[in-house]
Amino acid sequence: MSNIVIIGCGASGLMSARMLAEKNHKVTVIEARDRIGGRIQELNGKFSRPVEAGAEFIHGSQSLTLGLLHEAKGEAMQLNGKHYTLSKGELERGDLMDDQWDELTQALNTLTTDTDMASFLDKHFKGATYQDLRNRVQRFAEGFDTADIRRVSALALREEWSETDEDHQYHIRDGYSSLMQYLAAKVKDAGGTIMLSSPVREIAWRKGYVKVTTDAGGCIEGEKVIVTVPLGVLQKGTIHFTPDLPQHRTAFQAMGFGGVIKFLFEFNEPFWEDHASRNLKNLAFLFSDADIPTWWTQLPDKTPLLTGWFGGPRTFNAHHRTGDLFAQAIASLQYIFKLTPAEIESRIRHWHIADWTQDPYTHGAYGYTTVETTDALALVTKPVQDTLYFAGEAMYEGPSMGTVEAALTSGKETAENMN
Ligand SMILES: Cc1cc2nc3c(=O)[nH]c(=O)nc-3n(C[C@H](O)[C@H](O)[C@H](O)COP(=O)(O)OP(=O)(O)OC[C@H]3O[C@@H](n4cnc5c(N)ncnc54)[C@H](O)[C@@H]3O)c2cc1C
Incomplete structure (x- = not known):
């Protein structure tokens, strides 16, 4: 049985940790944050019910995620409502x-x-x-x-x-974090250890041996390491490999990792349902040409929450500040719903802006496939001397790119491929 160190306690790290711990390997998961889940993050307390700052939907029939949810006795709630498009001020039904x-x-x-x-x-x-x-x-x-x-x-x-299977989108009734809690409990039940608040700064390695050093100077030794940190972190190069992995560094840069800023606005009432110029009682998703272009409700859940979504290269613009982002969101809602800023702001009960591009343990949001990704992936998903392994959402090729399903699949396959 091997002594395996896993860096990162998100969906991928937890999935591989669970499988390896249940095969009686000695598993230690090292996580930078003071919480598990990574890009799955539930915000509690601030809103009238828990809301998702990161992953929120199960997109279509993603079998690993749905299977895990079933095993954890969780419930997927199918979304309903209609899609709308707003272009040059004109609102239309449909995509x-x-x-x-x-x-x-x-x-x-x-x-x-x-x-x-x-x-x-x-x-x-x-x-x-x-x-x-x-x-x-x-x-x-x-x-x-x-x-x-x-x-x-x-x-x-x-x-x-x-x-894309727009007709089968789900929310998890108890939130995505419930799946992470379930996996973490399984890791611990099987004897695995999870260390929080321990950012890793260096991985020294040779065949059959790894020494992982944290920012605080702590060292964890093992025989193998699985690195599941986001591709954005690997691209930044904040974790040093000794000896260096120059081909991997080039490959990480060749792969795509985009940014997202998510806006969560809870209102005192669902004003979009019954409003003189825009009656959107059944609004699920709205795609628009506003600065913050995409907004959605929680239907069939009636919480008066609008979630805004802004993705792509512009999200990395260093000039974004919370105040500017808030103003941009209000201006977008003003355009979309034909209300004045004062009318919108007076209805806001709670708000939060999750800017994942500024998060030091993500540096973006999730991966996308570039023209060079296939070759780069072939290199980075190959174990280095049966000692170093890379897993995580971006280390996946297939139709569920950029999702929790991709992260779980990559974690599972990496654990299965370890000998
Ligand atoms: C805003 C947003 C919305 C999304 N919406 C959806 C959705 O609706 N549906 C869906 O399926 N997917 C969605 N995704 C994608 C999904 O969240 C990710 O694909 C998935 O959670 C990634 O899991 P992971 O384990 O690969 O990475 P992570 O969850 O990022 O886990 C990696 C872990 O590594 C840790 N780490 C980083 N650096 C270090 C270090 N130096 N030392 C130690 N630990 C470190 C991080 O803190 C993190 O916990 C969304 C993502 C974002 C950002």
Whole structure:
């Protein structure tokens, strides 16, 4: 049985820790934060009920997540309500899809060699007629995938967009954190250890031996290490490998990791349900051309909460400050709902802005596939001398990129592949 150190106590680290501890390996999970869950974070106390600052939805039939939820006796609640689009002040029912979007899908279907999405649009959809389509593709890629269209793989977007199952989206009744608590209990029951508040700064290694040093100077030794920190942290290079891994460093940079800022606004009433100029009683998602473009409700749950979502390269802009972001959100809501800022602000009961780009243990939000990702992934998912392993949401290839399902799958596969 091996002595295995796992860096990061998010979905991926917990999944591999549980599996390895249950196989009687000695497992130590080292986590920088004072809590488990990583990009799964429930905010308690501030709002009238717990809300999700990070992961919130189960997208479609994600079998590992749903299976774990079932095992933990949790409940998935299917979302309902309608989608709306607001463009140039005009509100319409439905998504972004129209005849031009069909043309885009057809052109994507003829693509045989990969290219980045910006080049693809330049080649097939040039000119003023397609300006609106190009804007919508960019908004969609930035919003949903957090991607930079100058880098994101057109083939990967084609695959992902064709598999998006908007009709089967779920919330977890007790929140995503309940799944993390369940996994952490399983790790501890099987004899594993979880160390919180211990940011790792160095991993010294040779075949069959690792020494992990934390910021406070503590050392944990083992025979193998699984690194599950976000790709954004690996790209920043805040964890030093001794000896260095130059090819891995290049590969991390070649992969895509986008940013998200999430806005949580609880109001004293669901004003959008019955408002003179916009009657949106059944509003689920609203996609718009506002600065903060995407907003959603909690339907079928009636909590008067609007969640705003801003993703893509612009989120990394260093000029963002909480006050500016708040003002941007109010301006967007003013445009969308045709209310004055005072009318909106007077209705706000609680608010929170989760800026994951400024989080030192994430440096972004989640991964997206660039044209170079396949080669980079082949390198970084290969164990280094049966001693160093990389896992986590971004170390995954498949239709659930950027999700909890991807993180769980990567953690599971890494644990299974350890000999
Ligand atoms: C705003 C937002 C919304 C999202 N919405 C959804 C959604 O609706 N549905 C969905 O399926 N997915 C969603 N995701 C993606 C999902 O949250 C992630 O894919 C998943 O949680 C990642 O799990 P992980 O274990 O790979 O990484 P993490 O959860 O990030 O775990 C890695 C851990 O490593 C720790 N760490 C970092 N640096 C160090 C260090 N130096 N030393 C020690 N520990 C360190 C971190 O603190 C963290 O706990 C969302 C993500 C964000 C940011």
